[in-house]
Amino acid sequence: MSEIKPVFLPERRRFALDDDGKLIDEAHYRDFEGSDGVERIFFHTTVDEEYGGQGLASVMVKYALENTIASGAKIVAVCPYVKAYVAKHSDYDAHLVEPTKAHLGILPRD
Incomplete structure (x- = not known):
């Protein structure tokens, strides 16, 4: 294996x-230059159906969030999965930025 x-x-x-x-x-993101530095907008997460139900998405999202914090960026949770993940893990609260129209405006429309 x-x-x-x-x-x-x-x-x-x-x-x-x-x-x-x-x-x-995959966890898709866009970086936004905020007033206090980079704000990483997580807007879409995909999971291969063959691997569903194994908790793998949470492994990926945790890695993505930890990497984002380590880089000095803030987290903007737009994707429903990422929003639910950070809602369950209050240790990310200090690193969250609420999504704004400016954040949403740079996201792909597809």
Whole structure:
């Protein structure tokens, strides 16, 4: 059995889980230049159905949030999954920024 590991793909503006070269979950983001620095907007999370129900999305989201905080950026949770995750983990509260129209305005429309 291969090891599934979280990866950061800044050139694609996403975090993902890699299963031996196959990306199985992805958390899409855009960086926004806020008044106090970068605010990373998480707006869409996808999970490969074949891997559903194993808690892997939470592994990826935790990795993405920890990486974001370590980089000095704030978290803007727009994606319903990320919003639910941070709502359950109050240790992220100090790193959250409420989404604004300016945040939403830079997101892809597709």
